[in-house]
Amino acid sequence: MQDLTDAFVELVRRAATQLPPDMEEAIRKAKEREEPGSAAEGALDTILKNIEMARERSTPICQDTGTPIFEIHYPLGWSTRALAEQIRKAVAIATERSYLRPNAVDSLTGENSGDNTGEDFPTMHFHEWEKDTLHVDLLLKGGGCENVSAQYKLPDARLKAGRDLEGVRRVVLDAVYRAQGKGCAPAVLGVAIGGDRGSSYIKAKQQLLRPLDDRNPTPQLAELEERLYEEANELGIGPMGFGGKTTVLGVKVGTQHRLPASYFVSIAYMCWANRRASMDVTAEGEVQYA
Amino acid sequence: MHKLTIPIPDEEIRALHVGDTVSLNGIIVTGRDAAHKFMIEHFIRNPVAPEDEALYEELKRLLNGGVIYHCGPVVRKNADGSWTFVAAGPTTSIREEIYQPEVIAHFNLKGVIGKGGMGPNTLKACQEQPAVYLHAIGGAATLIAQSVREVVAVHKLEFGIPEAMWVIRVEDFPVVVTMDSHGQSLHEAVEHESKARLEALLGV
Known part of the structure; x- marks a missing residue:
């Protein structure tokens, strides 16, 4: 089984910094509907500028990079334990690179782990499926x-x-x-x-x-x-x-x-920052993002 | 567009009304859940302990006529040990409603920046002080971080990066007045109108 840690880091980067085109388009259309000069139009205009700037600079769209929720569809024979380890390593690297804010806080002590890993953090749901490819969806769900x-x-x-x-x-x-x-x-x-x-x-x-x-x-x-x-x-x-x-x-x-x-x-x-990104790994090991 | 520079005089606060857009300049301090709880427990409701004296004096100086920002940023530590704000939009303010009036009064705050608005207690404190609630655009974190020209200091880093108190110098920080010092709240008005529309849709 290949080590996908770097691919997962890239998935996190894309989710945190690039809003999906359908979301951006919907916000653009919404701005056109609002009254010119209204606070609503101004807010959407700021949001659109921010989306563009975050994409160009590769910095987080929103500082609350949320709970990373991974939905993983994997082929027969893959190790979910190994995938989970790679994902945890990847979110720690992504945090180090400022794509994610350190967001995992110990519920008893209030201590921040500093790298987005912790007890049941990040969230991962594994689903074995009939295909021979790996498909991973990531949602960054703000607080x-x-x-x-x-x-x-x-x-x-x-x-x-x-x-x-x-x-x-x-x-x-x-x-x-x-x-x-x-x-x-x-x-x-x-x-x-x-x-x-x-x-x-x-x-x-x-x-x-x-x-x-x-x-x-x-x-x-x-x-x-x-x-x-x-x-x-x-x-x-x-x-x-x-x-x-x-x-x-x-x-x-x-x-x-x-x-x-x-x-x-x-x-x-x-929120409007519906940060979702997905990644496929073919049977040949080629990684594709969407 | 009103251009405000910290410390902000009372007459400039009184001149602001709900819906006004503001460009904010000067030194502000971030503070959210842990910071508000800390200020209440260690500075406001109890005697200040000797080890907290220095921070207390520093905050009194910065917040007198100043502004607190409900924000937990994404930051980057540079090679020389300094910090840069990477993403810094507002967090939801209503969680601080139980603390905010006391913090406004104690430190003579002139403004609170956040998102989502606050409740009747803060609105009352804004009238009395006077002060205003300034709404930043939620999620516009990369754009707002460009207004942060310098990270001057950081306090209570042991709270974690999002909860620490970051002292930052901002230029042309764009905000909208949604609660003014005349008792007006845009949030109250929108809630009232949307309630009537909900009742019409549900036929109740």
């Missing part, structure tokens, strides 16, 4: 937007939200309202329906890896995604919570089987 992420248990009497897609719609809009600008709107919402409390949040975050133009193959969910996108923007919270036309840039919904007793809806709120 400000993580703090406004939310989980609801349906039914929710306060919101008159029952156990159906209308109930889901109601709680998602409530979550966007409650977040206001604190999660660095405009946001991308990853929503998961079902699962248990833990699996539901993981599923919600995985939705953030989907491109903005990815249409949900399930028609009811595709319709819900579009409706939530329109309605969340009607709330008028706007970029940074300054008021304005763009509060979300996309909504992606996934489902999981659940227990008869439980109906969870998890909303992974992602």
Whole structure:
């Protein structure tokens, strides 16, 4: 098995410093929609300049480089232990090179490990698959937007939200309202329906890896995604919570089987800096980034 | 665009209103969760211990008429031992709501920079001091780092790089006034309007 440490460092660098083109394009279009001279337009203009500058200088788009979340699909016979070691080494190197802020803090002592490694840090999920290639997705999930992420248990009497897609719609809009600008709107919402409390949040975050133009193959969910996108923007919270036309840039919904007793809806709120990057390693050992 | 230089006189603070854009210049200090907790416990609510005297005097000098920035930067240590800010956008301010009014009053702060806005206690402190809340653009970290011309000093580095108190000289740091010294808060207004829209969408 080849040593992919350097490739993982490059993956981290790309995720931290280069916003995916679909995100940048969506922010550009959002800026055109805002009132000229408004605080909302000014915020999006600053954001666009920052994106360009970060890419050119190869410095972090946002200083909160977040929790690095790796989703790893690996072929039969690969060692997940070896991959995990290489990933941990890579985030430490990336921290040393200032692509990442040291973000791993001991929950008891408050001590920062200094290199983004620690107990269950960074986050890694391994999935063996049938292909002979390795595919790794990386999401850098910031803390400000993580703090406004939310989980609801349906039914929710306060919101008159029952156990159906209308109930889901109601709680998602409530979550966007409650977040206001604190999660660095405009946001991308990853929503998961079902699962248990833990699996539901993981599923919600995985939705953030989907491109903005990815249409949900399930028609009811595709319709819900579009409706939530329109309605969340009607709330008028706007970029940074300054008021304005763009509060979300996309909504992606996934489902999981659940227990008869439980109906969870998890909303992974992602800031405009939806930093996702992916990498493939062919059977011949060639590394490609996307 | 208002150009402000630290220390900021009260009349310049009173002249600012919600929605004004400001270009900030001078020496500011970063402080977030650990720093605020520390200042409250070691300087404000309890007698200052002998080993903290020097830092206390330094902060009193820097923050009198000055500005605190809710920020945990990405930094680079240079070969000569000096530091450079690589990425330095604002962090969410509301976590400091329980500490901020006391810190504003104790040090005579004229401004707090952050993102997401703060609550009624800070708004009241802004009226009384007077002071303003200045909203930086969340996530615009590389761009804002260009405004940081010099890292003058760093205190409490044992809190970790994000939580340390960095003394920095900024030039043309772009911010927007979202809470002024006249009791106005853009955050309160947007929350109020969006609540009405949410209720309309949910039919409640």
